[in-house]
Amino acid sequence: MNKTVQINQSVPVKYKVDVCVAGGGPAGVAAAVSAARNGAKVFIGESCGCFGGLGTCGLVPAFCGVGNGKRFLGGSICRKVFDIMQIPSGELEREFSFIDVEKLKCTYDKMIIASNVQYAFEVKMIAVNTENGVVKNAIFADGSDSGLFAVEAKVFIDCTGNGDLAVRAGADYTQGNAKGIPMPSSLCSLWNNVDWDEYKKANVNLFQLLLQAIDDGVFKEPDWHHSGMFPVGNSLAGGNFSHAFGIRANEHQDTSAAWMDLRRKLEEFQYFYNKYVPGFSNAELCMSASLLGVRECRRIIGDYIMTIDDFNARRRFDDEIGQFAYPVDIHPLDATKGEFERFQREFYGNLRYKDGECYGIPYRILIPAKLHNVLTAGRCVSTDQHMAASIRVMPGCFLTGEAAGCAAAMASATANGEVRNISIPVLQNKLGISN
DSSP: OOOOOOOOOOOOEEEEEEEEEEOOSHHHHHHHHHHHHTTOOEEEEOSSSSSOGGGTTTOOOEEEOOBOSSSBOSHHHHHHHHHHHTOOGGGGGSSEEEOOHHHHHHHHHHHHHHTTOEEESSEEEEEEEEETTEEEEEEEEETTTTEEEEEEEEEEEEOSSSOHHHHHTTOOEEOSSTTSOOOOBBOOEEEEOOOHHHHHHHTOOHHHHHHHHHHTTOOSSOOOOOOOEEEOSSSOEEEOOOOBTTOOTTOHHHHHHHHHHHHHHHHHHHHHHHHHSTTOTTOEEEEEOSSOBOOOOOEEOBSSOBOHHHHHTTOOOTTEEEEEOOOOOOOOSSSSHHHHHHHHHIIIIITOOOTTOOEEEEGGGGSBTTOSSEEEOSTTSSBOHHHHHHHTSHHHHHHHHHHHHHHHHHHHTSSSOOTTSSOHHHHHHHHTOOO
16 A cells, blocks of 8 residues: 655635636636626636647647538637638638637637636646535646636536546546556657748658658657648648657556657658758647647546447437537547558448538437536536547537537526526527527
């Protein structure tokens, strides 16, 4: 048994609000703005120095799958983000919409300020006090002075990505696939001195160039899956490639090892792009992300668990809070060629919708089964791994965050903050959902 220590200290209550949002990624921002829009007094705490999570600190270079070829499916807050970012309408018809990171940071700032949401950066939720499935307060560590403070609220929304708040409150969770293997993590990056004109004129097959580099022994660990570089400026590229396999994002030993391994792999990719890819001969790695690109951690067990059967059936729900259509995107679970081929069959084949198709997202996947005044949003909602691989991308996080914020505001206006006691038709009306 590991040795333990005890601490005993009084923690000041710094915020008393209707709704407390833990985590300021796209789900958290959407949740906070939505709750405030619906009349709640809101606090949001974010562990980094800006909002946006993987889209900002994580340097993910593109929004994925915001529509289904016929309709915009991101919800009203996602639509607002795109409007402020002035993303051209043509971008919405594409698989990816590229991200200007600094512009996105400022977009989130503007939305939070305009909504009169109380906020704090560089604070991490570390504990909760719970009685009979009701969270009374959440404890945050303040990185600026190493102090602790508490937030009291009627309703709490877990947008931590890892399900930290819900698990600390007593929720059950699952992780990985049937064998417990999680989706791999990546370390995104920013590159300069890219000649995009030369790259486009060369009309290269990047995958064939990667195979040649693998055959030439460029990579210590061959990895056939390569999302590649995305144009995020006139001579800038956002890189989303390399994998750390089998890591659990809630285990610091795993993530610590992943950071070093992925930085080493970026050195190999620098050589690959400089030597093999037209337009990248003078490309330089400006920086790697300050947030690890985690695709999967804990998935909180909710009142309903969405599964691959729901995806395949294009299932709709009486309590749905949005529709979505992004393919099942489970990156290879290891570095074997067989896993890469499995990914290709699924993502480009049998687990991708035709134009106009979608599935519904039920409100019940936002509700942790054992808790009364807690909702989840983002990648920790109640699904199996296949469904998580679709709903985890940023537009999906906007959708679940917006719904959770609206529902939390409604629940906070009741006597006990019970998130199951709200009117689903009223919630759907507020979200613009018609069934």
